[in-house]
Amino acid sequence: MTDSAVRFEGISKFFPGVQALSDVTLDVAAGSCHALCGENGAGKSTLGKILAGIYTPDSGRLFIHGREVHFGGPRDALAAGVGMVHQELAFCDNLSVAENLCLGALPSRRGLVAHDELERRASAMLAEIDATVDVRRRLGELTIAQQQVVQIAAAVGSGARIIVFDEPTSSLSHHEASRLFDLIGRLRQRGVTCIYVSHRMPEVFQLCDTVSVLRDGKHVDTRPTAEITEADVVRMMIGRPLAEYFPMHGSSALGDEVLRVDALTCAGKFENVSLALHAGEVVGLAGLQGAGRSEVACALFGLEHVQHGAIYVRGSPAHIGGANEAIRYGISLVPEDRKRQGLVLSETAMHNTSLPTLHRFSRLSWIFRAKERRETRELFDRLRVRTPSLDAVVAGLSGGNQQKVVLAKWLAARPSILILDEPTRGVDVGAKAEIHALIGELARNGTAILVISSELPEVLTLSDRILVLRQGRLVGELSRAEANQERLLRLMAGLAQ
Amino acid sequence: MRAFVRRIVSSQETGLVVVLVLLTIALTLLAGSHPDRATGETINNFWNSHTLIQTATDASFFAIMAIGATVVIISGGIDLSVGSIYALAGVTMALVMRMLGPMSGTSTTLVGLVVSVGVGLLCGLLNGALVVGLRVHPFIVTLGTMWMLRGIAFVATKAESILVPSSLTAVTKAPLGLGGGLYPVPMLSMLVLTLVGTVYLARTVMGRHIFAFGGSIEASRFAGLALNRIQIGVFAVSGLTAGFAAFLGASFYGSASSGDAQGYELYVIASAVVGGASLIGGKGSALGATLGALLIVLIRQSIRTLHLDQNYEWIVIGCAIIVAVVVDQWSTRLTARRLSRATT
Numbered sequence: 125m126t127d128s129a130v131r132f133e134g135i136s137k138f139f140p141g142v143q144a145l146s147d148v149t150l151d152v153a154a155g156s157c158h159a160l161c162g163e164n165g166a167g168k169s170t171l172g173k174i175l176a177g178i179y180t181p182d183s184g185r186l187f188i189h190g191r192e193v194h195f196g197g198p199r200d201a202l203a204a205g206v207g208m209v210h211q212e213l214a215f216c217d218n219l220s221v222a223e224n225l226c227l228g229a230l231p232s233r234r235g236l237v238a239h240d241e242l243e244r245r246a247s248a249m250l251a252e253i254d255a256t257v258d259v260r261r262r263l264g265e266l267t268i269a270q271q272q273v274v275q276i277a278a279a280v281g282s283g284a285r286i287i288v289f290d291e292p293t294s295s296l297s298h299h300e301a302s303r304l305f306d307l308i309g310r311l312r313q314r315g316v317t318c319i320y321v322s323h324r325m326p327e328v329f330q331l332c333d334t335v336s337v338l339r340d341g342k343h344v345d346t347r348p349t350a351e352i353t354e355a356d357v358v359r360m361m362i363g364r365p366l367a368e369y370f371p372m373h374g375s376s377a378l379g380d381e382v383l384r385v386d387a388l389t390c391a392g393k394f395e396n397v398s399l400a401l402h403a404g405e406v407v408g409l410a411g412l413q414g415a416g417r418s419e420v421a422c423a424l425f426g427l428e429h430v431q432h433g434a435i436y437v438r439g440s441p442a443h444i445g446g447a448n449e450a451i452r453y454g455i456s457l458v459p460e461d462r463k464r465q466g467l468v469l470s471e472t473a474m475h476n477t478s479l480p481t482l483h484r485f486s487r488l489s490w491i492f493r494a495k496e497r498r499e500t501r502e503l504f505d506r507l508r509v510r511t512p513s514l515d516a517v518v519a520g521l522s523g524g525n526q527q528k529v530v531l532a533k534w535l536a537a538r539p540s541i542l543i544l545d546e547p548t549r550g551v552d553v554g555a556k557a558e559i560h561a562l563i564g565e566l567a568r569n570g571t572a573i574l575v576i577s578s579e580l581p582e583v584l585t586l587s588d589r590i591l592v593l594r595q596g597r598l599v600g601e602l603s604r605a606e607a608n609q610e611r612l613l614r615l616m617a618g619l620a621q
Numbered sequence: 622m623r624a625f626v627r628r629i630v631s632s633q634e635t636g637l638v639v640v641l642v643l644l645t646i647a648l649t650l651l652a653g654s655h656p657d658r659a660t661g662e663t664i665n666n667f668w669n670s671h672t673l674i675q676t677a678t679d680a681s682f683f684a685i686m687a688i689g690a691t692v693v694i695i696s697g698g699i700d701l702s703v704g705s706i707y708a709l710a711g712v713t714m715a716l717v718m719r720m721l722g723p724m725s726g727t728s729t730t731l732v733g734l735v736v737s738v739g740v741g742l743l744c745g746l747l748n749g750a751l752v753v754g755l756r757v758h759p760f761i762v763t764l765g766t767m768w769m770l771r772g773i774a775f776v777a778t779k780a781e782s783i784l785v786p787s788s789l790t791a792v793t794k795a796p797l798g799l800g801g802g803l804y805p806v807p808m809l810s811m812l813v814l815t816l817v818g819t820v821y822l823a824r825t826v827m828g829r830h831i832f833a834f835g836g837s838i839e840a841s842r843f844a845g846l847a848l849n850r851i852q853i854g855v856f857a858v859s860g861l862t863a864g865f866a867a868f869l870g871a872s873f874y875g876s877a878s879s880g881d882a883q884g885y886e887l888y889v890i891a892s893a894v895v896g897g898a899s900l901i902g903g904k905g906s907a908l909g910a911t912l913g914a915l916l917i918v919l920i921r922q923s924i925r926t927l928h929l930d931q932n933y934e935w936i937v938i939g940c941a942i943i944v945a946v947v948v949d950q951w952s953t954r955l956t957a958r959r960l961s962r963a964t965t
Contacts, residue, residue: 427842447845457843465843468836470903479833480844482826489825533844 128190129154129286129317130175130206135184137170137341144170147184148343150336152286154189157308157318159328159349162338163361163580163613171338172288172321176208177201188286207279208288209272217264222246224263225278249281250274254310269300276307286317293327294414305331323361323412325354325617339363354619355610362580362609379403381439382572383455383541385424388433393419394596397433401541401572406563408587409576412616416596417576418460421543424574425450425457437541451480456539458530460546460576466530467518474500474514477533484536503532508558524555531559535566542566545576560586580609594618633897633949637912644919652926667926674803676922677915678873681811682866684914686885687892688818689862691910694893695822696855697835697902698759702748703863704885705770710740710867711877712774715783726788733789734868741864742857744770749853759856767886774879782878789872807869811911814862818907821858831855835902891938892917895945917941 130152137145145167152158160168173179174186177195186193188204195201198208215224222243223230231241246259255273263271272292279287289308293301308318308331320332328335329349336346337360344360383401388394394416401407411417422428424435426444435442437453444450450457459465467476477500478485485496500514509528511521518526527548534542544563548556563586567573577583583590590607592600592615600615645668652667666672686703693700714737721732744766751762794804822828833841834851841848871877896913898905920941924934 425843447843448847449845451845459843464837464839466840468833468840468903470836471832475829475832479829479841479846482829486826489827491824491826491829493824 127154128152129156129188130319131187131190132171132175133185133187135171135174135181135186137167137174137179137181143341145174145181145338145341148338148341149184150343150346152317152319153334154317155312155315156334157312157320157332159332159335160319160321160338161323161325161328161335161357161361163323163578166338166361167341168321168323168338169290170341172208172290172319175201175286175319176206176288178208202279202282202284205283205285206288207276207282207284207286208290209275209279209292210290215263215271215275215278218262220260220262221257221266221274222259224274225249225259225281228282249277253277253280253307255307267300269296269304272296272304273307276311280311280316285315286319287311288319288321290321291323291413292320293322293324294412301327323617325357325619328357329354337361358610358613358617358619362613378405379570379572382437383424384436384439386434386436388420388423388435389431390419390423390428391431393428394423394593397593397596397598399591399598401574403540403570403572404567406567406573406575406586406588408583408590409574409593410580410583410590410612410616411593413578414595415593415616417593418545419596420593421457421460421545421574421576424543425455447480451537454538454540455543456534456537456541457543458534458545458547460549462523462526462530462550466533467526469517469519471518472515473504473509473511473518473521473529476518476529477503477536480533481536499536500532503536504528507532507535507562522552524551527551527559528555531562539571541572541574543574543576546578547575548577548579548582580612583612584609592616633952634906634908634912636948636952637896637909637916641912641916641919644916644923648919648923648926667922670799670801670803672922672926674805674808676918677808677811678804679922680911680914680918681807682870682882683885683888683892683918684811684911685814685866685869686859686863686889687896687910687914688814688907689859690889691893691896691898691905691907692818692822692831692858693759693855694890694898694900695835695902695905696831696852697838698752698852698855699763699890699900700748700759700856700859701763701886701890702744702767702770703859703889704882705767705774706741706744706860706863707867707870707882707885708877708879709744709770709774710737710864711871711881712778712783712879713737713740714868714871715785715877716777718786718789719783723786724788726792729786729788730792733785733872734865737868737871738861738864741860741862741867743860744863745857745860746853748860749856752856753849753852771879771883778877778879780879782876784876785872787875790875793869793872804873807873810865810869814865815907815911818910822907827851827854832903835904837903888914888917891942895942897949913945916945 128151133149135145135148148171160171162168170179174181177198177200180195188206193204225246226242231238231245243259250257250259253276255277257266257270257273263274276287292304296304312318320328322328332349334346335349335357337344337357339361344363379402381400382403385397385399388397397420409417409420419428423430426446426449435444442453444453463469474497478496482491485492497514507528509532510525518529521529548559551559563573575583575586584607588604590602590612591598592612594616602611649665649668652665654663654665657664690700690703714733717736718733748763748766751757752759793806795806796803797805799805830846830851833844833846834848838848870881892914893905893910894900895916896906896909898909917938920938921934924931924937
């Protein structure tokens with residue numbers, strides 16, 4: 125293995141509630157562009173972050189150019205020649221480009237920062253990768269694409285011979301992406317090994333010579349891209365027998381149309397989205413991360429500024445200017461980020477549950493606590509929320525129980541339209557099954573439900589109908605009979621059927 | 622019942638009460654005594670009705686303002702302008718009284734109360750509107766209004782001290798049957814406001830919303846709360862309590878000037894924080910604020926009672942604030958650890 129730039133040997137990594145990687149062994153050839161593919165949560169980003177020193181593996185060994193290494197942090201990885209270009213920013217956006225590039229070793233004269241020297245060095249680092257960015261601008265003023273260029277310059281400038289790209293194109297325009305690909309091509313000509321984490325097939329096949337597929341934290345296969353097709357990779361990513369997933373609830377007779385969205389546009393987030401929801405129907409909204417799924421949900425809940433389009437609730441036009449108005453229209457949203465958007469972590473389970481519906485338990489601002497307690501207790505019993513008491517602070521509850529509190533909170537609003545954004549993320553298997561059963565039950569009782577999930581099996585299990593978003597546009601609709609993981613993934617990634 | 626007892630024992634206010642009681646016992650034991658001039662009885666230098674009520678009266682002005690400050694702090698904000706609101710409300714009341722001339726006792730009280738509380742409320746609304754409208758951090762907004770409001774008071778009074786009608790002083794200095802130069806009205810007002818504040822925070826929708834807002838603005842937005850109204854509301858409450866404290870203070874001492882309550886904002890914030898309010902927001906109580914104010918005043922009093930060098934007062938109070946907050950953080954962390962162990 126003399127030509128191996130990176131060797132992962134038996135790498136495992138456990139996060140609370142999920143085995144992110146188990147026993148992954150794979151080699152990355154020196155000078156190659158190696159893709160790491162997999163569904164959301166397959167472990168591809170985790171593997172990249174282990175290589176860049178951000179995570180330490182629980183077990184297994186890591187070799188760089190044949191020498192075993194132990195990284196205590198990104199600094200160690202950089203010293204060994206491994207740099208990473210992050211999806212989110214890993215720099216100080218309040219400092220200038222030059223300062224960011226030289227942050228580790230600011231040039232100084234008599235204790236003061238030597239600005240001319242600083243700018244000269246930074247410009248040299250950028251010139252090294254044939255990039256031009258004004259080094260005096262604050263990093264935060266740059267576009268995401270320019271910030272990535274700065275990250276790459278920093279990695280190369282500090283001697284990185286191996287660079288990990290973590291979903292670099294997820295927030296780039298088409299034009300910006302092609303400039304990034306040119307840059308990656310130039311890096312390869314200089315012998316830099318690139319590891320490209322992505323689930324976008326066209327990019328993978330355009331850029332990379334080798335592709336490794338991960339599924340559920342396990343290494344499935346590594347193949348040269350010349351030998352396989354995009355469809356092969358997609359099949360490897362899915363892998364499971366599809367028979368495992370069967371419909372949750374029989375398609376009952378469709379009720380009236382309760383929600384209609386007409387050409388809704390939110391600049392920079394999504395465009396021209398039209399959809400309809402009927403009583404008793406579960407509609408899935410699928411898409412890759414950054415496709416605009418949560419943004420659509422927030423827009424329906426009055427939390428995004430909408431430029432064009434109209435929303436109709438039960439046939440009449442609805443002007444939803446905020447969450448309180450959405451609630452009045454009978455819309456509930458279980459948000460994506462439970463800990464930030466769903467819960468006030470410092471408050472008790474009961475206070476969290478009753479927060480949007482306090483008006484029902486109060487008159488002239490005075491809260492009738494007995495009634496509040498009784499109704500919360502009923503909801504908790506129904507959802508089987510396990511808490512020491514109604515007055516337990518939610519920060520201390522498990523993920524599954526926290527999620528059930530969020531569900532209880534929004535069921536308390538008695539919605540006729542329920543939007544669920546990642547309803548089972550980070551939830552254990554038991555609670556997940558309970559939540560799925562609840563969704564089926566709500567639909568049978570006539571609630572119109574829109575489910576967003578990054579887990580395709582979940583979308584397939586729950587939905588009567590699935591809409592697919594790609595880069596802010598609706599690109600397809602599949603009925604339950606038509607839908608399977610492969611077709612969904614192809615639509616999501618923008619492949620021909 | 623056992624759960625109730627455990628909740629009381631483990632609550633933060635209990636810790637403060639214990640500290641207050643211990644400090645009182647220590648002071649009583651160490652204070653020494655003197656013979657009463659009239660009766661010849663031996664009287665403890667600290668444990669006598671006069672000193673005790675005097676201490677409570679001193680604390681009452683801070684405490685009332687600290688309850689308002691706590692409401693702001695629970696929302697995650699801060700109000701530095703309470704001392705200036707106090708001064709402006711006090712002088713406005715005194716000026717209005719002087720303009721209106723002599724009136725009956727009841728109408729004097731009523732007018733005084735309406736004017737001072739009204740001015741306080743308006744100033745609070747101004748703070749809230751500036752914070753919400755300009756999207757500037759409360760620290761900066763109230764730092765600005767702290768100078769502005771005191772400046773207005775200064776200009777309006779031409780730096781004079783304005784006398785308050787004696788009929789008003791008679792109300793706030795009413796003996797209420799105690800006699801012997803004891804004036805319990807400020808102390809009783811403090812107790813009533815503590816009760817009102819506790820009920821407001823714990824039992825009303827507004828209180829619940831303030832805790833949610835301070836705990837997580839994002840989650841509150843997703844829950845459909847009227848964020849701007851909540852934020853304006855907390856500053857209104859803070860201004861209101863400062864206005865009420867000004868009514869009590871100006872009528873109790875018989876005059877108002879633009880220099881009144883200078884530096885009170887820091888005592889008030891210290892009281893709230895010692896009482897368990899967290900500057901990050903989402904945590905605090907009205908009872909805690911009152912107990913915090915009592916503790917700070919008691920520490921100040923102990924320096925006098927024990928004939929220590931007065932010059933050390935600030936050093937001792939400064940240390941006490943830091944110690945109180947650190948102890949509170951330790952106990953919160955311990956409780957959190959016990960909680961997480963209980964659920965796993």
